[in-house]
Amino acid sequence: MTAPAVPRAAPAAAPGPPARIVVLSAGHGPASSTARLAQAIGDAAAAALHDAGVAASVDHLELRRSAAAVVRALIDGVREEAVTDAVAAVQRADALVVATPTVNASFSGLLKSFLDVLPPDALRSLPTTIAATGGTTRHTLVLDQAVRPMLGYQRAVVLPSCLFVTADEWDGPRPRPALAERIAASAGELARFTRAGVR
Numbered sequence: 001m002t003a004p005a006v007p008r009a010a011p012a013a014a015p016g017p018p019a020r021i022v023v024l025s026a027g028h029g030p031a032s033s034t035a036r037l038a039q040a041i042g043d044a045a046a047a048a049l050h051d052a053g054v055a056a057s058v059d060h061l062e063l064r065r066s067a068a069a070v071v072r073a074l075i076d077g078v079r080e081e082a083v084t085d086a087v088a089a090v091q092r093a094d095a096l097v098v099a100t101p102t103v104n105a106s107f108s109g110l111l112k113s114f115l116d117v118l119p120p121d122a123l124r125s126l127p128t129t130i131a132a133t134g135g136t137t138r139h140t141l142v143l144d145q146a147v148r149p150m151l152g153y154q155r156a157v158v159l160p161s162c163l164f165v166t167a168d169e170w171d172g173p174r175p176r177p178a179l180a181e182r183i184a185a186s187a188g189e190l191a192r193f194t195r196a197g198v199r
Contacts, residue, residue: 018055022093026063026100026111034133038099044187063110095194102134123156127193131163140164161186
């Protein structure tokens with residue numbers, strides 16, 4: 001008689017510094033769906049890395065919190081701690097998640113302003129998952145027509161998968177099953193690129 005299979009435990013995280021996942025969300029309000037989506041992708045990527053035996057940390061930067069400091073940096077050239085800390089986090093990152101609301105059929109000015117204060121090559125070779133939220137699927141192409149070219153110009157490695165999410169894909173604060181599957185797929189892709197060490 002064949003013995004029942006014993007479930008395998010997830011591999012222990014490898015020693016050494018954790019992979020650093022930085023999440024940039026450009027939502028305009030507190031507890032925005034954009035921030036919620038970005039955090040979900042980052043957490044799922046960290047979980048996928050852990051399942052593969054790689055420790056990971058997630059640093060969520062809500063750009064609205066440093067918006068005034070970013071504008072002052074652009075206008076006056078004075079970089080406050082909020083800006084220097086955020087820039088340093090991105091420069092140290094092993095993987096990046098960028099999420100924006102759809103604003104006038106494009107990405108948020110919060111996102112563009114922050115990207116404008118980054119040093120040249122700050123995103124070079126950085127595996128990046130992009131996502132956007134919007135009120136209608138008519139704006140789905142904002143990712144491929146606006147966000148992807150912008151980050152590609154800055155030499156990020158923008159991954160093939162991207163997520164455009166509307167309000168009806170959430171059940172309160174939780175993603176509905178179909179969205180949860182999409183998040184897991186995109187996060188898994190980001191984890192694989194992070195493990196490959198392309199940066």
